[in-house]
Each structure stands twice: as structure tokens, then as C-alpha cells.
Amino acid sequence: xxxxxxxxxxxxxxxxxxxxxxxxxxxxxxxxxxxxxxxxxxxxxxxxxxxxxxxxxxxxxxxxxxxxxxxxxxxxxxxxxxxxxxxxxxxxxxxxxxxxxxxxxxxxxxxxxxxxxxxxxxxxxxxxxxxxxxxxxxxxxxxxxxxxxxxxxxxxxxxxxxxxxxxxxxxxxxxxxxxxx
Amino acid sequence: xxxxxxxxxxxxxxxxxxxxxxxxxxxxxxxxxxxxxxxxxxxxxxxxxxxxxxxxxxxxxxxxxxxxxxxxxxxxxxxxxxxxxxxxxxxxxxxxxxxxxxxxxxxxxxxxxxxxxxxxxxxxxxxxxxxxxxxxxxxxxxxxxxxxxxxxxxxxxxxxxxxxxxxxxxxxxxxxxxxxxxxxxxxxxxxxxxxxxxxxxxxxxxxxxxxxxxxxxxxxxxxxxxxxxxxxxxxxxxxxxxxxxxxxxxxxxxxxxxxxxxxxxxxxxxxxxxxxxxxxxxxxxxxxxxxxxxxxxxxxxxx
Numbered sequence: 001x002x003x004x005x006x007x008x009x010x011x012x013x014x015x016x017x018x019x020x021x022x023x024x025x026x027x028x029x030x031x032x033x034x035x036x037x038x039x040x041x042x043x044x045x046x047x048x049x050x051x052x053x054x055x056x057x058x059x060x061x062x063x064x065x066x067x068x069x070x071x072x073x074x075x076x077x078x079x080x081x082x083x084x085x086x087x088x089x090x091x092x093x094x095x096x097x098x099x100x101x102x103x104x105x106x107x108x109x110x111x112x113x114x115x116x117x118x119x120x121x122x123x124x125x126x127x128x129x130x131x132x133x134x135x136x137x138x139x140x141x142x143x144x145x146x147x148x149x150x151x152x153x154x155x156x157x158x159x160x161x162x163x164x165x166x167x168x169x170x171x172x173x174x175x176x177x178x179x180x181x
Numbered sequence: 182x183x184x185x186x187x188x189x190x191x192x193x194x195x196x197x198x199x200x201x202x203x204x205x206x207x208x209x210x211x212x213x214x215x216x217x218x219x220x221x222x223x224x225x226x227x228x229x230x231x232x233x234x235x236x237x238x239x240x241x242x243x244x245x246x247x248x249x250x251x252x253x254x255x256x257x258x259x260x261x262x263x264x265x266x267x268x269x270x271x272x273x274x275x276x277x278x279x280x281x282x283x284x285x286x287x288x289x290x291x292x293x294x295x296x297x298x299x300x301x302x303x304x305x306x307x308x309x310x311x312x313x314x315x316x317x318x319x320x321x322x323x324x325x326x327x328x329x330x331x332x333x334x335x336x337x338x339x340x341x342x343x344x345x346x347x348x349x350x351x352x353x354x355x356x357x358x359x360x361x362x363x364x365x366x367x368x369x370x371x372x373x374x375x376x377x378x379x380x381x382x383x384x385x386x387x388x389x390x391x392x393x394x395x396x397x398x399x400x401x402x403x404x405x406x407x408x409x410x411x412x413x414x415x416x417x418x419x420x421x422x423x424x425x426x427x428x429x430x431x432x433x434x435x436x437x438x439x440x441x442x443x444x445x446x447x448x449x450x451x452x453x454x455x456x457x458x459x460x461x462x463x464x465x466x467x468x469x470x471x472x473x474x475x476x477x478x479x480x481x482x483x484x
Contacts, residue, residue: 036206037206037207037208037210037211038208038210038211039211068210068211069210069211080192082192092192105466107210107211108209108212108213108401109209109210112210143207143209143210144205144206144207144209145206145207145210146206
């Protein structure tokens, strides 16, 4: 019950933070996660609030019980857009979260606990459109585990890129000026 | 602009470098405990139980009479030669012997590994006996339609108790109320007419209607494979033995006493005991500790 409450609070913060920025550009997205060390599959939900080159990304993740590790995370990331390559943006990730490890009792780790605070660092790549697929590679400092996240963000209040040629398009061949014939 | 690009490249390099340094990845969370590979090993409790269990009593019947034979736990049996026969139907002559085992307490049922389960259902028990007759080493049977009267002691007998017969299979003795027969309550206990020699029990369906679960026993310290595991339902007066580390159906919310017993290679006794209530979780994680014979007997007496 306590764990569900935790998740609910973070989800609420996630929604509230998004509402605060409702007039600005903000994104909402989902992701599929694979933890390479625990061989666990998970799902994530996140919001993204861009602020110049930085973004605040509150997020939750859940690894269901069919995995070897049954757990959830609720936390916030800071993204720093480092550079662009063509249509892609490469960003650095710093992340802090609360980790609820639900089946910790079956672990051999001495002093394993259901409640943990984790930190993650990583790198990600995304696009700059309104629909933004993203791929992240993150390292969990506490558990010394890496995870891959593949997801999709949708940005609200998103202005589509300007077309290269504004106004009416010319049709057919250009008309030559008779004066120069 | 060039400086900004250089900073970005430096950040990427620093990130990759730190990831490489940190990337001493660990599978610690899913790796089994090294101790698991060195679990404490136990032998079965069979020898211990055999040394402690109720002895089979032998009565030589060499004349007719109206008085019952009485076992050392108080079971009364009225044997009748004319109701006996050899397996081929031949009549029996005096003398012949009557063998009797009496199990009235959870402790004695545990020592004999005789739980009170009928086709997977819990039975409230008023006791179990094994009644056999022999002539010249051959086991005798009751003639069809004939019965022997038995009376089982009980200070607070319950009404509508049925006669159950033990059906031996490879692992355990199952109980069946076939042929159907009832015990009547008396000032002494339960009075009934037994239609088959062998294992017989006084019992009735525990009448559980609660949702059930199954407990699986696990341990990170002990190999549970050879242990004797019993669950006693104190309110239902019923005993279940656990085979292959997973219990039969047990009603959620019921008061239970769980006991696991084993003996190590040096004949030291080990146990796990829990006085608890059945909950919906289906795994019981146990760790055994050493116990003396006296203390284990006290626990079994207290079931």
C-alpha cells in the first residue's frame, strides 16, 4: 500500500508539473526498458519539460513480477542537450530516484531492502520533432547495472518545423520575360 | 562556437569514460547466495520416528469372552473368532493374535507419519488405530458383512464422527469412509463397528469453506529435501504432512502450527517451528536450528 502511495505521489507530481507548463512546450512519453544485468523487462512513463538546453524529466518505471527482479522506480532526470547531428539531438542524463524493490527478500544480497535511493548517469539520443523516439543507455550507480530505454515522446504546444519555401508554390516552368528574348 | 563544440566533445568523452569506469556491472541482485551451494544437509527422520513411535501391541486370544481387550492408550476392542477368516475363506481356530496400534495425539500421528487427510481434504480426528489379526503368521480378515466393535477414548467426543479406513499407497495412507459407518458418542468416547481390519480412524470432514492456498517451503540455508514437514490445524484438530515441499490445500485464516524436522549426519536434531495463521502468500522461508530430543518432544506434545 505504501509503495502504491509512493507511485501515486510521483504520478501526481508528474501531472502537476506538466500542468504548470501547460502553455509551454512539454512532452509525455512511454518507454520499454531492458536491464542488461538482471535480464528484466520494464515499462516507463515520463514527462519532459524543456528549459533551453536542459530538460526536467519526472518519470516512473516498473519491472513486473515475471522478471527476476520485481521493482519500480520513481524519480526525476535532468537532460542536457549536448549537440545535434542532422535531425538528432544527443543528450546527457543525470537521474535520481526512489527504488521500491518488491521481491528483495529472495535476494542473496546482505541487507537488501525494499526502499532504496538510486542515482543514474547516461546518454541518450532523440529527434526534434513533435513525436520524438528516443534511445537511452543508463548506468545505475547503486546497483551497478545498465539499462536500455527505447521510447516515444509526444510534445504538446509543439511548433512544426518551417517549410523551406513559404507562400504559394510555383507551378510549371518559369515564364521568361519577353524583353530579354 | 568552436569552444562550445569542444566543450560538448569533452562532455561526451567524460561521459563515455565515466560509463566505462562505472561499468563494472554487477549481477549481484540475481545471483544465488554462495551459501546456497553449501546448504545444511539432513537425513530423514524415519529412524528417529521409529524409535519414538507407539509400539504395536499384541494380544493372544485363546478363549471366548465378553470383555474387551484394552490397549495401553485406552482403545477397547471386542474380538470375535467366528467373524474372522483366512484370506481363502477358511475358519480360524484359537489361539490367534490381535495386533493394535493406537494414535491419539498429533505427536503420535507424526511419529507414525499418519496425517488425517482424506482425498486431500482435512479431517477432524478423534484418533487412529491399526487393528490386525494373525494366525500362524498369516493375516486374517473379517468375514463379509461382519464387524468388530471398538471403542476409542475421548473426554469430549464430537457427534457424527465417521469410520474411515486407511488405504495405503506408495507414499502415504489415505482415508476413505467406505464402507460407510458412524461412531456413536459414549461416556467413554466413540463406539463403532469396524468392517475392515487394518488402519481405521474416527473422523469427519473438517468442514472448511474458506479460500485455500498451498504453502511451498524454501530455505537459503538448509536443504529441505529429506525433512519431515507437518502442519497441525489446532482448531480443526487435523494433521497434514507435506510431501515434496508443497502442502495440500490449506484454508486461509486458519490457525496452524508448522514443524519441520531433520537429523544431521551426526544424529543431531534440527527443527523449524511456527505458530501462525494461514495467509495468502504461498512461500514459507525457513531456517533450521538445532534442538534437543527433550525440547522437540515438548514442542510435539504442545501441538
